[in-house]
Amino acid sequence: MAMQAVLDGVGIAVAQLPYVSDALKSGRLVAPFHATGKKYESWYLAYRPARAHDPALAEFRTWLLAEADAQRRTYRDWL
Known part of the structure; x- marks a missing residue:
């Protein structure tokens, strides 16, 4: 639900890269800063x-x- 909220433009989230990589590549999501754990x-x-x-x-x-x-x-x- 958190990722859907982010995709809908109503929130931010910390996510695992494999789950959001397609959205990052397509520009549907942006990483505001480069920080990974x-x-x-x-x-x-x-x-x-x-x-x-x-x-x-x-x-x-x-x-x-x-x-x-x-x-x-x-x-x-x-x-």
Whole structure:
């Protein structure tokens, strides 16, 4: 609801970049100043040991890592 209020022009918000990046790129939202906080968390891909050599899992892992890298490159100026 907070993001909708901001998009409607009736408020401000602190948001996570992935949730507002499209609106920032399109100009529907503006960042009044460059300030970001960094979370020092890790994400893990968990799967059953029996699937360790599954080609579909390997392909998904490759895709997921590529997407994460693309996000880092796209938003490196914001981070």
